[in-house]
Each structure stands twice: as C-alpha cells, then as structure tokens.
Amino acid sequence: MKSFIKKAIVSVATAGLVALSTLSAAVEKPLKIGFVYVGPVSDAGWTFGHDEGRLEMLEKLGNNVETTYVESVSEGADAERVIRKLAQQGHDLIFTTSFGYMNPTLKVAKQFPDVKFQHATGYKRGKNVGTYSARFYEGRYLTGVIAGHMTESNVIGYVGSFPIPEVVQGINAFTLGLRSVNPDATVKVVWINSWYDPAKEREAAESLIAQGADIINQHTDSPAPVQAAQDKGVYAFGYDTDMSSFGPDAHLTGSMVHWGGFYSDTAKAVLEKQWKAEDVWGGFAAGMVEMAPYNKAIPEDVVAQVEALKQQIADGTFAIFEGPIKAQDASIKVSEGTKLNDGDILSMNWYVEGVEGTLPN
Amino acid sequence: MDIELLTNILFAMVRTGTPLLLVALGELVCEKSGVLNLGQEGMMLMGAVVGFIAALTTGNLMLGVMMGIMAGMAMACLFGVLAIQLRANQVATGLALTIFGAGLSAYIGTDYVGQGLSGFQPFIVPLLSDIPVLGKVLFSQDALVYLSFIICIVLWLFFKFSRPGLMIKAIGESPYSATAVGLPVIPARWIALLFGGAMAGMGGAYLSLAYTPLWAEGMTAGRGWIGLALVVFASWKVERVLLGAWLFGLASIMHLVLQGMGASISSNLLATLPYLATIVVLVLLSSNQSRSRMLAPMSLGKPYHPAG
Numbered sequence: 105m106k107s108f109i110k111k112a113i114v115s116v117a118t119a120g121l122v123a124l125s126t127l128s129a130a131v132e133k134p135l136k137i138g139f140v141y142v143g144p145v146s147d148a149g150w151t152f153g154h155d156e157g158r159l160e161m162l163e164k165l166g167n168n169v170e171t172t173y174v175e176s177v178s179e180g181a182d183a184e185r186v187i188r189k190l191a192q193q194g195h196d197l198i199f200t201t202s203f204g205y206m207n208p209t210l211k212v213a214k215q216f217p218d219v220k221f222q223h224a225t226g227y228k229r230g231k232n233v234g235t236y237s238a239r240f241y242e243g244r245y246l247t248g249v250i251a252g253h254m255t256e257s258n259v260i261g262y263v264g265s266f267p268i269p270e271v272v273q274g275i276n277a278f279t280l281g282l283r284s285v286n287p288d289a290t291v292k293v294v295w296i297n298s299w300y301d302p303a304k305e306r307e308a309a310e311s312l313i314a315q316g317a318d319i320i321n322q323h324t325d326s327p328a329p330v331q332a333a334q335d336k337g338v339y340a341f342g343y344d345t346d347m348s349s350f351g352p353d354a355h356l357t358g359s360m361v362h363w364g365g366f367y368s369d370t371a372k373a374v375l376e377k378q379w380k381a382e383d384v385w386g387g388f389a390a391g392m393v394e395m396a397p398y399n400k401a402i403p404e405d406v407v408a409q410v411e412a413l414k415q416q417i418a419d420g421t422f423a424i425f426e427g428p429i430k431a432q433d434a435s436i437k438v439s440e441g442t443k444l445n446d447g448d449i450l451s452m453n454w455y456v457e458g459v460e461g462t463l464p465n
Numbered sequence: 466m467d468i469e470l471l472t473n474i475l476f477a478m479v480r481t482g483t484p485l486l487l488v489a490l491g492e493l494v495c496e497k498s499g500v501l502n503l504g505q506e507g508m509m510l511m512g513a514v515v516g517f518i519a520a521l522t523t524g525n526l527m528l529g530v531m532m533g534i535m536a537g538m539a540m541a542c543l544f545g546v547l548a549i550q551l552r553a554n555q556v557a558t559g560l561a562l563t564i565f566g567a568g569l570s571a572y573i574g575t576d577y578v579g580q581g582l583s584g585f586q587p588f589i590v591p592l593l594s595d596i597p598v599l600g601k602v603l604f605s606q607d608a609l610v611y612l613s614f615i616i617c618i619v620l621w622l623f624f625k626f627s628r629p630g631l632m633i634k635a636i637g638e639s640p641y642s643a644t645a646v647g648l649p650v651i652p653a654r655w656i657a658l659l660f661g662g663a664m665a666g667m668g669g670a671y672l673s674l675a676y677t678p679l680w681a682e683g684m685t686a687g688r689g690w691i692g693l694a695l696v697v698f699a700s701w702k703v704e705r706v707l708l709g710a711w712l713f714g715l716a717s718i719m720h721l722v723l724q725g726m727g728a729s730i731s732s733n734l735l736a737t738l739p740y741l742a743t744i745v746v747l748v749l750l751s752s753n754q755s756r757s758r759m760l761a762p763m764s765l766g767k768p769y770h771p772a773g
Contacts, residue, residue, distance in 0.1 A: 144682065146575045261725070294724045297733060301686045302677040303484075307477060308721045314473040315725045327581070328677045350581040350679070461727050 119146045135197060135375055136275070137161075137172040138190035142185065142202035149325045151175065153361045154201045154224075159369055160364025162461045169371050178212045179204025184211060191216040199367070200224065203391060209233060220379055222370060225270075229381055236366060239387030240270075241277035241449075243359020244321075244396060247341045250280025250356055251289070251319045253406045254339055255282075258289040261312025263322040263329050265299045267464045269452045276456045277424050278321060283458045291459045292317060296430050302328035314339055319356075330355055339401075345434045346396040358396040366389040388418040424429050425449055430457040468598065474715075475602040479610060480676065482714025484509075484668040484685075486613050488692035489699070489706045490620060491664025498657035499637040501766035503510055503559025504544055505665050506689030507566020512537040512669030513582055514574040517680040521582050530609070530670045537666020540566055541658050549654055552768035563689065571642075571682045584678030585609060599624040609671045621703040633657055639764030640769040650769055665689065665764070694743040700750060713739040 110211070112214075139158055143151035158171055172195065177186050183205045190198050191212055197220045200209045206226035213221045213233045221233040229235055251260050260282060264271050277409040279291045292315065294308040309320045309332035320340040322329040327350035333340035334351030340365035342348070342358030366386065398407050416422035425448070427438035432455040437443060455463055495502050505740025515536035544562050547553040561612075576647050588611070590604040603614075624630040633653055636643045640650045666687070673680050691713055698713075699705035720735035750760060 144575065144578075146578045152579075234653070292725050292727075294721050296721065297736065298686075300681070300683075302679065302681055302684050303481070303672065303686065303688075304717070306677050307481060307718045308725075310477060311473070311718065311722045311725050314470060326518065326677070326681055327579075327679060331581070331677060331679070345579070461724060464731070 128281055131449065134170040135369060135371060136193075136195045137169055137171045138193075138195035138198040139171065140177050140186055140190070140198070140200045140202075141173060141175040142177060142179065142204070144175050145173070151201070153344060154199075154363055155337075157363030157367045161367040164364075164368045164374075165371055168375060177205075180208075184208035187212045187221075188215070191219045195219065197222070197371065197379075220374055220381075224464060229311060229364030229383060234370075234379075234381040234383065236370075236384040236386070238361050238363075238392040239385055240359050240393060241273040241424065242387040242414075244274040244419070245277040245281040246395060246413060247357060247359065248283075249285055249410055250402055250406060250414065251278070251339075251341075252282045252284065252286035254356065254402065254408055255286065255289055257316050257318040257321050258286065259316040260289060260291045261309065261315075261320045262291050262293045263305055263308045263320065263324055264293050264295045265324045266297060267295060268448055272452045272463065274323050274453070275459060276452065278383045279456050279458045280424060281428070289458065292463055295458060295464060296324060298324070300325045302326040303328050306332045307354070309333060309338040309340075310336065327351075327408055327416070339399075342396060348397065348399070353399075353401075355396075356399045356402060360394050360396050362392055362394045371392070388419070389412055431455065432457055432459060470693055471599050474718070475598070477718050477722075478711055478715040479602055479606060480714070481718050482710040482712075483606075483610050483613050483770055484671045484676065484688050485692050485695055485713055486617070486707060486710035487609075487668035487671060488665045488689055489695040489710055490613075490616055490703070491661035492692055493699070493703065493706055494620065494633070494664075495657050495661030496765055497637045497701065497762055498633045499640060499762050499764040499767065500548065500654050500658050500661075500767070501559065502541070502548075502562070502658065503556060503693065504540065504562025504566065504689075505661075505692050506685055506687070507563035507570075508537045508540040508662050508665035509669035509685045509689045509692075510566045510570040510683070511540050511671070512666030513673040513684060514570040514577070514669075514680055516655065516666070516670030517582065517673040517678075518574070520674055521577065521580060521701050526585055526674055529674050530667060533670025533674075534663045534666045537662040537664070538659050538664070540666075541662025544662075545655055545658050548685050548768070549651060549658065550761070552602070552770065554570045555766050555768065567683060574680045574682065577680045578682065580679070582674070582678040585675035592605060607675050609667070609675050613669075617703060617707050618731045624703060629653075634762070637764055640764055644771070651771065654667045654769070658686055665692075668692070690714065691739060697750075698739075698746045700746065701762065712742075716742075 141151045145151055145155040146454045177183050187459055199222045201224045201226045206228055209221050209223045210228055210230055210233055214232050217232055223235050225237045226235045247429050262275055282289050292312055294359055296304045296308050305324050305326055306328040309329035318338045320329050320333045322343055327347040330340045330342055330347045330351040333354035339356050340351055340354045342355055345360055348355040423443045425444035427442045428436055428440045429438040431437040434457055466720055492505055512533035516529040517534025519532035520526050543559055548555045548558040585607040587605050587607050594600040594604040604644055632648055636650050636653050643650055695709045699709045716738040
C-alpha cells in the first residue's frame with residue numbers, strides 16, 4: 105500500500121542556503137545529502153528516528169550541508185528508481201535507511217562511483233557503499249538488569265516480531281542482564297510475526313500478563329504493549345522512541361536509537377575527504393543507542409548500577425556476550441573467557457538459559 | 466488449563482472479535498440489499514483516524530465514536546455515488562475505496578501518530594458480571610462491546626420479523642421483481658450501504674478508541690478483509706456472524722496464548738485458520754447449487770438499472 109501513499113520529494117534547504125548562494129564564490133558549495141526512508145517521517149518509530157538524525161546533522165553542520173529526503177519508499181524496484189534519481193540530481197552522499205534497500209543501493213552505487221552511499225542494517229558493502237547499524241542489544245541488556253530488580257513474579261513477557269538474529273540478540277542480551285541480578289527469573293517470548301500490528305501486540309502482551317508476567321518487553325514498533333501494561337498495572341519497556349506518554353506508570357525505560365551523531369560524523373568525513381566505505385555497528389560508545397528517561401519507580405541504586413554498566417559497555421571494559429554463557433538446555437555455549445565476535449552475534453539463532461519455549465526456525 | 470486462564474482467553478476472544486463483528490454486521494446488511502462493498506478496510510481506517518482525532522481534540526470518547534461513524538458513512542456515500550448512482554463496477558469501486566481510505570487516513574492522521582489517549586474503560590454490569598466465567602467474558606467489557614451485542618439482536622429481529630428487513634432481502638434477491646411490486650430499490654440500497662459504512666466506521670473507532678487507544682497508519686491490519694470473509698463464512702446469517710466473529714477472534718489470539726504456554730505449534734499456521742475456514746465454507750456453498758442459491762443474495766454485486 106506504501107506506493108499509493110504520497111511520495112512527495114521534499115527538498116529541505118538549510119536556512120542559510122539562500123543567503124549562501126548569493127554570497128561570493130569564496131564559500132564552498134554545500135555537500136548535498138539524500139535520505140531514503142521506508143516509512144513516513146511521522147511514524148513515531150524507525151523513520152522518525154532517522155529524520156531526527158538528519159535534522160541534528162543540519163543543525164550541527166549548518167551551511168556546509170544541504171539535504172533532501174524521500175519518504176514512504178517501498179523496498180524493491182521503487183527504491184532503485186528513487187536512489188538513482190537522487191544520485192542523478194547530484195547528491196554527494198546518500199543514506200538508504202532500510203534493510204530492503206540493500207541490493208538497489210549496491211546496484212545504483214556501481215553506476216555512480218563518485219557518489220558515496222551508506223546503507224542501514226545491511227551486510228553487503230562496495231567501494232562506495234558503507235553500512236551502519238546500531239547495537240540495540242546493549243540497551244536491552246540494561247533493561248534486563250532493571251527488570252531483574254523490579255520483577256516480583258520472576259516472569260518477564262517479551263513480545264517479539266520475527267525470530268531473526270537481530271531480535272534474538274535482544275532477547276538473549278535482555279535475559280543475560282535479567283539473570284545477572286536475578287538468577288531465578290525467566291523470559292516468556294510470544295512471536296506475533298509482524299513488526300507492527302497494535303492489536304496483536306496488545307493481545308500478546310495481555311496473554312503474557314495473564315500468564316504471570318509482571319514486566320513486558322517488546323521488539324515490535326507500536327506502543328500497544330506499553331498501553332496494555334499500563335492498563336493491567338504492570339511494568340513495560342518501550343522501544344525505538346520514548347514511549348512513556350503511553351504508560352506513564354508502566355514505562356520503565358527503553359533503548360532508543362540516535363543517528364544524529366553518526367550522520368554528522370559521516371558528512372564531516374566526506375567534507376574532509378576522509379570517508380571510507382566501512383561497516384559501522386555502534387552502540388553506547390558511538391552514541392547510537394541511548395536509554396529513554398528512567399521511571400521514578402526504579403530505585404536510585406539500580407539506576408546507578410545501570411549507568412555504571414552503560415559506561416563499562418561504552419568503554420569496552422564489559423562485554424555482554426562473554427562466556428560463560430549457557431544455552432537454553434544448560435549446556436555451555438560460550439566458554440569462560442571467550443567473547444562472541446560480531447559475526448557470531450549477527451547470526452545468533454539460539455536462546456540463552458532462562459528463555460522459555462522453543463525458537464521457531 | 467485452569468479456569469482463570471480460560472476466562473482470560475474467552476474475554477480476549479470477545480474483545481478481539483468485536484471489531485470484526487461490527488464491520489461484518491454492516492457488510493452483511495449491505496450485501497443483503499445486493500451491494501458488495503469491498504471498501505471495508507478503507508472505511509474502517511477512516512473511522513479509526515477521524516474517531517481518534519475527534520476524541521483527542523475534544524476529550525469526548527462518545528463524540529469520537531460518532532465522528533468515526535460519520536466518517537465511515539461519508540466513505541460509503543462516495544461508494545454509493547459511484548456504484549449505485551453511476552452504476553460503476555462494485556468490485557472495482559470497493560477496491561478503490563479501500564486504497565483511497567488507506568491513503569487518506571494516513572494523510573490526515575500524520576500529526577496524530579505517537580499520541581496517546583485514555584480509551585474506553587470496561588463497564589462492569591452489576592449482578593450479571595458475578596456469573597462465573599461468563600460474567601467476566603460477556604459483562605466486564607467496554608460499552609462498544611455491549612453495543613455490538615445489541616446491534617446483533619436488533620438485526621436478527623429485523624431480518625426475521627420486520628417488513629423492512631424482508632424488503633431489503635427481496636431487493637437483494639431480485640431488484641427488478643422488487644421494483645415490479647413497488648419497492649424502492651435505490652433508496653433501500655443507499656440505506657443499507659450507509660449502515661454498512663457506519664458500522665465499519667464504528668469498528669475502526671473501536672480499534673483506535675477502545676482496543677488500542679492510539680492512531681497508527683494501517684492499524685486495522687486487514688480486519689476489514691476478515692470482516693468480508695466473515696460474511697461469506699456466516700453464509701449471510703446474523704447469528705452466524707456473531708459466532709464467526711468470536712471464532713475468528715479466538716483463532717487470531719490462540720497462537721499468542723499457546724506460545725506463552727510453551728506449546729510448539731507454528732504460529733503462522735494457526736493465524737491462517739480463519740482464512741482456511743472461509744475457503745472451506747465457500748467451497749461447501751458453491752459445490753451445492755441449491756444451497757448457494759438459498760444463501761447468497763442473488764443480485765449481489767450486480768448494478769441495478771432502474772429503467773430496464
């Protein structure tokens with residue numbers, strides 16, 4: 105249905121642009137940057153986060169950059185056309201912000217070797233195509249630590265979207281955090297097979313609450329699970345953005361994305377001719393992941409512990425996926441002293457001990 | 466399975482079934498008059514977004530529902546002008562209405578994404594809610610759920626006993642014979658169509674004001690289509706629509722419940738059950754000529770030309 109929806113190409117120029125063009129030629133031409141979004145900028149989730157990043161970059165770099173974005177671009181043939189058009193229009197740097205843009209981005213990039221491309225959440229790169237993604241699981245580990253302190257029933261409900269490594273990483277990181285402070289607690293996962301279906305998300309959350317969960321975590325995009333928790337008087341963690349307005353009492357915190365720093369740094373690198381096609385997978389250290397405001401219900405010492413852990417994760421003194429880690433059947437999956445590398449984490453398809461149920465394949 | 470869990474599941478079943486019930490009852494009346502409106506999804510979305518905006522800006526939930534109903538009727542009007550007055554192909558017009566409704570609702574709802582609302586709270590019916598299991602399942606719901614029960618009963622009586630009910634059925638069977646005996650085909654079809662729009666709008670408003678009180682693009686997630694399937698599944702009978710809606714509701718939440726309990730059944734497979742059931746009913750209906758003739762309104766989907 106996306107292709108039917110308005111597909112306005114909106115050019116956004118920085119305030120100083122008009123003034124700039126009338127100034128003398130001594131000022132360098134601004135870097136033209138294009139963004140391709142999968143949803144509308146108002147989606148209060150994924151695309152909204154990217155657009156916030158774009159705006160932050162504009163604020164930081166001012167007259168040095170000029171941006172264009174195209175929203176609600178469906179993944180597939182449409183995407184290739186939009187990306188090519190942006191390249192033809194003389195954009196120097198193009199961010200394609202959804203997994204499904206991977207092949208179109210690479211295809212267009214081959215035809216425009218002078219244009220630099222950055223593709224979000226993909227794994228294929230090229231001479232002029234870099235990739236970037238955020239380590240959401242770092243934030244999820246911290247939500248697990250909080251859950252371990254806050255739960256009374258020792259059952260946590262987790263509303264999952266699709267059983268893919270990105271989501272499984274989150275469940276495992278959460279469970280490790282949870283059981284690091286509360287070894288008796290377990291996690292029940294319900295898959296809804298959708299990124300976005302408020303009614304199903306709510307039903308999943310409620311059925312978990314009915315089965316004893318007193319905290320709900322989610323890896324789906326709508327705030328419906330937080331609403332369900334609020335109505336039932338239990339706690340919840342949001343995702344992507346600050347969802348506290350949907351459950352002021354229930355919302356404990358959540359891991360949020362923050363692309364602004366990365367977008368600014370990348371644009372700067374291009375301006376200074378330092379840019380290289382790399383894979384950036386950033387977490388707290390890169391400022392790509394942040395925690396939503398903490399609920400007042402969380403004791404201060406817990407917040408302090410979480411903040412300290414955040415610091416340790418950021419400076420690399422603490423690794424989340426470091427052995428000994430037991431798999432679901434209590435066998436040792438990661439031996440003591442071993443750290444999982446990024447490849448292992450990116451292909452994670454097993455549950456750690458403490459997660460209930462079988463992982464659908 | 467303990468009794469409390471069972472109660473919870475049945476409670477969720479009724480709630481999940483309610484938007485399906487509302488939209489399917491509207492479409493049932495519409496189809497009884499011979500008009501096939503595939504625009505349910507679009508009308509629901511408009512009802513959801515307009516209802517949400519109205520409730521959010523005025524703080525009045527009932528007004529939100531009313532506005533949602535009006536939005537659904539406005540969409541139905543559009544369909545009526547094209548398909549009843551101008552006799553456009555009903556299937557194509559209905560599909561266009563769904564696409565239009567999806568786009569328009571996304572457009573006008575843009576500024577309201579990510580806003581929360583305190584939705585309809587349950588209204589516990591005194592005495593009746595004390596009945597074990599059923600009390601919680603049927604009488605601890607919100608006002609719109611009770612309204613759906615009432616509409617069901619009224620519609621059942623309407624088609625069973627009332628003259629206008631028989632009139633609509635007659636028009637749906639053969640508009641030309643109906644004209645011959647002096648029945649007002651066009652006005653009756655308009656009323657049935659507008660009723661359908663109102664119910665779809667209410668179904669949408671139920672989603673955005675009671676079930677998950679928020680607005681999100683495409684939040685009906687195919688419930689309009691399930692409503693359409695439900696009418697066929699129920700073979701155009703009110704009481705079967707009620708049972709079917711709850712059955713479909715149960716099927717759509719059962720995989721969530723079972724997962725939480727640790728059962729390893731493919732959730733994808735369970736989620737397809739309502740559609741499989743509809744196909745089975747369709748096959749049963751169409752494999753038997755006399756039966757299908759008795760159930761589906763004969764003139765369903767066919768434009769009516771008053772002059773000839």
